[in-house]
Amino acid sequence: MLTINLFNGLVYGALLAIMCSGLALIYGLRRVVNFAHGSLYMLGAYLGYTVALHSGFWAALVVVPALMALLGVLLDRYGFRLLQGRDPLTVVLVTFGLLLIIEDAVQTIWGKESLSVAAPAWLGSSVDLLGTPVPAYRIGVIAMGLLVAVGLTLWMRLSRTGLFVRAASTDPATTAMQGVNTDALSATVVGLGTALAGMAGVVAAPFLALSPSMSSDVLIDSFVVVVIGGLGSLGGAFATALVLGLVQSIGAVYLPALSAILPFVLMIAVLLWKPSGLAGSRT
Numbered sequence: 001m002l003t004i005n006l007f008n009g010l011v012y013g014a015l016l017a018i019m020c021s022g023l024a025l026i027y028g029l030r031r032v033v034n035f036a037h038g039s040l041y042m043l044g045a046y047l048g049y050t051v052a053l054h055s056g057f058w059a060a061l062v063v064v065p066a067l068m069a070l071l072g073v074l075l076d077r078y079g080f081r082l083l084q085g086r087d088p089l090t091v092v093l094v095t096f097g098l099l100l101i102i103e104d105a106v107q108t109i110w111g112k113e114s115l116s117v118a119a120p121a122w123l124g125s126s127v128d129l130l131g132t133p134v135p136a137y138r139i140g141v142i143a144m145g146l147l148v149a150v151g152l153t154l155w156m157r158l159s160r161t162g163l164f165v166r167a168a169s170t171d172p173a174t175t176a177m178q179g180v181n182t183d184a185l186s187a188t189v190v191g192l193g194t195a196l197a198g199m200a201g202v203v204a205a206p207f208l209a210l211s212p213s214m215s216s217d218v219l220i221d222s223f224v225v226v227v228i229g230g231l232g233s234l235g236g237a238f239a240t241a242l243v244l245g246l247v248q249s250i251g252a253v254y255l256p257a258l259s260a261i262l263p264f265v266l267m268i269a270v271l272l273w274k275p276s277g278l279a280g281s282r283t
Contacts, residue, residue, distance in 0.1 A: 002250075003129065003130050003131075003132045004132050004134065005249045005250050005252075005253050006246065006249065006250070007129060007132075007134055007138070008138075008249045009242075009245040009246035009247070009248065009249030009250060010142050010242065010245060010246065011138045011141050011142055011207075011245070012245040012248065012249065013145070013241045013242035013243070013244060013245025013246060014141050014142045014144065014145025014146070014241075014242070014245070015141060015145065015200055015203060015204055015218075015245075016218070016221055016222065016225055016241035016242075016244060016245060017145045017148065017149055017237065017238050017241040017242065018144065018145055018148050018196055018199060018200040018203065019037075019041055019196070019197060019200040019218060019222050019241075020222050020225045020226055020229075020237040020238075020240075020241050021148060021149070021152055021193075021196055021234055021237055021238065022037065022192070022193030022194065022195070022196035022197045022200075023037045023193065023197075023222055023223075023226050023237070024226050024229070024231070024232055024233060024234050024236075024237040025152075025165075025189050025190075025192060025193040025196075025234065026080070026189065026190055026193040026194075027226065027231050027232050028165075028169040028189075028231075028232030028233070028234075029165060029168055029169050029172075029185070029186055029189045029190075030076070030080045030081075030083075030084055030186055030189075030190065031084060032080045032083050032084065032091055032095070033088075033091060033092070033095070033231075034080075034095050035092060035095040035096045035098075035099055035219070036095045036096070036098035036099040036102060037193075037197055037219060037222060038099065038215035038216060038217075038218050038219025038222065039098070039099040039102035039103055039106075039215045039219075040068065040071075040072075040102065040194055040197040040198060040201075041197045041198070041200050041201045041204075041214075041215060041218055041219075042102070042103070042106060042201060042210075042212070042214050042215035043068070043102055043105075043106060043198065043201065044064050044065075044068055044197055044198025044199065044200065044201030044202055045201030045202065045204055045205045045208075045210050045214065046106050046109075046110050046115075046201070046210060047060070047063075047064045047067060047068075047198065047201075047202075048060040048061075048064045048117060048198075048201055048202035048205050049110070049115050049117050049205055049210055050110075051063050051064060052117050052118070052202075052205070056120075057117065057118070057119070057120045057202075057206070058120065060117075060202050060205075061199070061202050061203075064198045064199070064201070064202050065195040065196070065198050065199045065202070066195070067198070068194045068195045068197065068198030068199075069191040069192065069194060069195035069198075070191070071194055072187075072190045072191035072192070072193060072194025072195060073187045073190065073191045075098075075190060075194065076186055076187045076189075076190035076191070077187060079094065079098070080186070080190055081183065081186065083095075099215070102215075103212055103215060106212055107212050110210075112211075112212060113211075114209040114210060114211045115209070115210040115211075116205070116206075116209060116210065117205035117206045117210070118206065119135075119137040119206040119207070120137070120206075122136075123135075123136045123137040123140050124136070124137065127139060135207070137206055137207060138207060141203055141207070144203055145241075148196065148199075149238045152234055153234065153235070156234065161185070161188065164180050164185055165185060165189055167180070168180065168182050168185055168186075169232060200218075204218075221244060221248075221263065224240075224244060224263045224264065224266075224267050225237055225240045225241045225244055226240075226277075227267055227271070227277060228240045228244075228266065228267050228270045228271075228277055228278060229241075229277055229278055229279055230276055230277030230278055230279035231276075231277060233277065233278075233279035235279055236277055236278050236279030239278070239279075240278065244263055244266070247262055247263065247266060248262065248263065
């Protein structure tokens with residue numbers, strides 16, 4: 001029982017890591033708390049359902065993030081760029097309004113009933129894990145989360161663009177004075193963050209039911225992750241996502257009456273100890 005709970009916690013943590021990395025990237029550069037991020041995840045899941053229905057899961061895993069990246073570039077140009085420096089209430093109202101628009105659009109196009117996506121055939125079997133059979137696809141989800149974490153870390157640390165992102169996150173004015181096109185850089189980051197939200201939706205579709213309410217569930221956990229990890233910190237988001245997944249999975253079994261509030265208790269404890277989060281604003 002403990003093995004399967006730990007495994008399920010890692011699966012959900014890996015999904016959160018993909019989702020929250022995009023949220024952390026966008027906040028780190030634009031300083032915009034995007035309340036619509038959960039609806040972008042949901043939109044990615046429904047787009048993945050449609051593409052997978054006609055061309056298969058792997059096509060959806062490629063096509064949907066590309067479409068979401070394009071949407072992210074448009075959101076940055078006509079939304080987040082205009083919100084930068086505005087008061088927090090304006091940011092909340094605009095991004096929450098965007099959330100409602102996307103949710104209504106999804107319900108209009110796909111309806112309110114729950115939908116599902118079949119896992120790839122070669123990941124549809126079970127694998128023995130310490131004597132317990134677990135779905136092979138969920139192992140693939142963990143692997144995908146690790147690949148995203150390693151890939152983003154290497155990109156941020158070793159690439160020229162990643163260096164510019166880190167510099168602009170710390171001091172955008174000075175970075176722009178050095179000749180870096182911060183608007184193009186921001187479009188790249190928001191596009192990547194939105195693509196990751198869409199990718200998380202596609203990855204979640206084969207083992208979580210698709211419904212218009214799925215955005216609110218994951219959005220709450222995502223904000224808990226980025227607040228505990230430190231707003232704008234990729235490393236903090238990755239580590240906290242895995243810990244939160246384990247806390248929720250184990251808590252649901254051993255502390256079922258408290259499982260819903262455990263993440264918030266953890267968040268309050270961390271903020272009382274370190275208000276900037278575990279990793280501060282570092283990327």
